[in-house]
């Protein structure tokens with residue numbers, strides 16, 4: 226029986242490798258875990274036993290396995306993670322912010338294996354190579370000292386939040402390359418899918434939830450309890466525990482949404498539940514069903530530094546945004562963003578370290594679509610005292626501040642700083658998708674994203690895979706579009722330079738001089754308004770550096786506006802898009818100058834936040 230089972234498994238793996246880019250490929254767990262841990266909540270230490278079941282889906286024999294030990298980023302004030310941040314060095318000199326993930330033993334087939342640790346990376350040396358299609362079961366013993374929370378894992382008083390916390394396999398690619406990046410300050414994650422069976426023993430007073438489903442809970446004689454979770458088709462297991470959580474539950478589109486709220490934040494439930502409903506329903510209908518029947522939304526307790534984070538089947542919300550009136554929709558923006566990650570980060574799960582835009586850019590773009598659909602195109606983020614700010618205003622303004630620092634496509638740790646990382650992989654990337662939508666139309670864009678999501682769920686697609694789907698769905702060659710916008714720092718800027726108008730007999734002869742200041746060529750539309758109210762639409766292919774548009778009209782020209790429908794959302798200077806023959810303040814200019822003062826701080830905050 227066992228032999229037959231192994232043959233079937235090898236056959237399945239063979240199919241998986243062959244068909245890794247085909248929609249019909251079966252899902253196969255690559256890295257699965259059985260973890261038993263005990264939380265010492267006084268010492269903030271977790272003692273753990275872990276079994277890892279790892280399949281070699283590459284084409285090569287593997288003699289070394291690579292793992293991530295992310296918690297070691299907090300082991301001293303000189304780790305890569307700390308060195309790359311501006312603010313952590315001083316903090317990390319305090320003992321309470323320090324943590325570590327110590328490996329005690331590693332075994333396979335009951336024999337001890339040798340291993341080595343390089344800060345957040347671990348190497349396990351096998352006795353004999355692991356052949357393609359073969360799996361291995363490893364047993365590890367570890368000790369995790371939790372830091373007072375700085376980022377993504379740790380504690381604050383009696384509250385615990387843990388993501389990416391256990392010894393975790395790095396991704397082995399088909400060609401035999403390991404994606405075993407060290408933990409960088411603004412790098413996110415990349416992991417294989419698998420099955421998780423996690424038992425957590427902790428004092429009775431804690432309310433706990435996490436990725437997956439609680440399948441057992443038992444009281445122990447020593448005033449502790451053991452809670453067992455099971456999750457399938459996920460690539461991390463995150464959990465939160467606090468004695469203070471208040472539970473609220475709702476069912477949205479067949480998904481049980483569990484809110485873990487802190488007592489002071491109970492009033493937020495209604496608003497958060499409404500935002501969750503909007504986001505879940507949008508993504509279910511636009512991309513494909515959320516593949517699980519539970520989602521946990523945790524009110525975290527760690528102030529602004531704690532961030533809102535996304536984990537499979539679990540997201541956290543920052544608590545310390547004070548009560549905001551309904552027309553400041555920061556809670557909605559953040560919750561929708563984190564929830565949308567369930568599709569792009571949780572299910573599609575591209576390499577966030579090297580191609581972060583495939584998650585953050587897609588998530589930011591989708592968040593904007595939902596905000597616009599639900600709360601209107603203008604003022605969907607803020608609509609107060611006559612000031613209207615939309616999610617799109619925010620993205621454009623951020624992009625305009627730093628249009629040329631880095632391209633979007635780049636390993637996260639190679640960006641000049643965290644601001645450039647944020648501007649590119651979140652905001653510019655979201656605008657590139659919006660620009661693509663403006664070129665191919667909303668209907669095609671919907672088809673494209675649906676096709677991409679369904680084809681590549683659980684498969685770690687790369688940028689090239691997305692481009693291929695885009696070309697297939699649209700029937701257009703899009704390689705130069707993506708090359709310029711993703712891989713280069715070129716900009717696009719068209720200008721109305723001059724308007725000359727002379728009356729000859731009863732006819733006005735007008736020349737509108739248009740310029741192309743950027744390197745990226747886009748076809749543009751021009752809207753001419755005459756003094757009698759007549760409107761004329763013209764087009765320019767935008768290829769030359771300049772172009773004279775000549776018109777003969779009965780009424781005098783009043784204004785010329787380039788891209789009047791705002792399709793080129795990545796225009797690097799919108800202030801030169803219009804000219805008027807009369808004193809005339811172009812509304813977009815007014816809008817930008819009004820917001821300039823306070824947008825600066827909001828933007829920096831948003832970049833730091835996600």
Ligand SMILES: [Zn+2]
Pocket residue numbers: 562563566585588835
């Ligand atoms: Zn995000």
